[in-house]
Amino acid sequence: MDMAELTERGMVLLGCGKMGSAMLKGWLDGGLPATSVTVRDPAPSAWLQGIEGLRLNADLPESPALALIAVKPQVMTSALPDIARLGGGNTLFVTVAAGTPISVYEAILGAQTPIVRAMPNTPAAIAQGITAIIGNGAASQAHLTLAETLLKAVGQVVRLDSEDQMDAVTGVSGSGPAYVFHLIECMAEAGVKEGLSADLAMQLAIATVAGAGALASTAEESAAQLRINVTSPNGTTAAGLAQLMDTADGLPPLVQRTVSAATARSRELGK
Numbered sequence: 001m002d003m004a005e006l007t008e009r010g011m012v013l014l015g016c017g018k019m020g021s022a023m024l025k026g027w028l029d030g031g032l033p034a035t036s037v038t039v040r041d042p043a044p045s046a047w048l049q050g051i052e053g054l055r056l057n058a059d060l061p062e063s064p065a066l067a068l069i070a071v072k073p074q075v076m077t078s079a080l081p082d083i084a085r086l087g088g089g090n091t092l093f094v095t096v097a098a099g100t101p102i103s104v105y106e107a108i109l110g111a112q113t114p115i116v117r118a119m120p121n122t123p124a125a126i127a128q129g130i131t132a133i134i135g136n137g138a139a140s141q142a143h144l145t146l147a148e149t150l151l152k153a154v155g156q157v158v159r160l161d162s163e164d165q166m167d168a169v170t171g172v173s174g175s176g177p178a179y180v181f182h183l184i185e186c187m188a189e190a191g192v193k194e195g196l197s198a199d200l201a202m203q204l205a206i207a208t209v210a211g212a213g214a215l216a217s218t219a220e221e222s223a224a225q226l227r228i229n230v231t232s233p234n235g236t237t238a239a240g241l242a243q244l245m246d247t248a249d250g251l252p253p254l255v256q257r258t259v260s261a262a263t264a265r266s267r268e269l270g271k
Contacts, residue, residue, distance in 0.1 A: 026153025
């Protein structure tokens with residue numbers, strides 16, 4: 001299965017909120033005809049309604065190449081029956097819904113249905129996301145390659161060895177943007193306490209985190225080496241890092257507890 005077949009047979013997008021819209025925009029920008037896409041969404045945005053040729057809330061194609069599930073987990077059981085007849089093997093299902101294991105989809109669609117579970121994160125909205133994927137037993141390498149190609153429209157894609165790893169992925173990258181947003185908040189608040197205006201402190205914090213992330217993603221050195229590079233002995237950075245890197249009450253144990261708590265919650269939601 002390739003993009004040409006996707007164009008010819010069509011695809012279905014079940015749910016088109018922020019994540020679904022980000023992916024759809026990436027595909028359309030990449031040349032996928034809007035006429036090949038059927039979107040089912042109870043409250044379509046003005047942007048969706050304005051896409052010429054898009055099959056919005058139209059009848060499902062007879063045998064689409066792919067169905068992407070992008071509804072919220074809490075409405076999954078009510079939304080899935082709408083496309084259950086597409087199960088059976090001819091249509092690849094890709095899901096980006098958090099906390100819903102492959103077994104839930106197999107119970108509704110059938111175990112012979114190729115299913116790829118994906119965990120993207122919110123920077124996908126600006127094509128800067130990272131998505132982890134894992135397929136079920138019916139998903140071939142060609143299915144995984146197609147899913148990867150589509151998901152690359154919103155950022156990087158990594159393949160997992162087992163579905164069990166998805167909870168840890170959720171704890172690190174799925175929930176991770178919120179940790180970074182809070183770090184920005186904390187840096188800005190600390191700057192205010194040291195005498196900066198709130199606007200200036202926030203501007204400095206955002207630019208610093210964004211710039212450091214961009215540098216880490218493009219540099220050949222490891223994150224540890226980049227940290228060492230900017231740390232002069234007995235300098236200002238070293239003084240700050242002495243607090244941040246404290247193994248008892250610094251960042252390492254706090255981040256460990258943060259990721260562990262999110263991972264544990266992901267496991268709970270998946271049961």
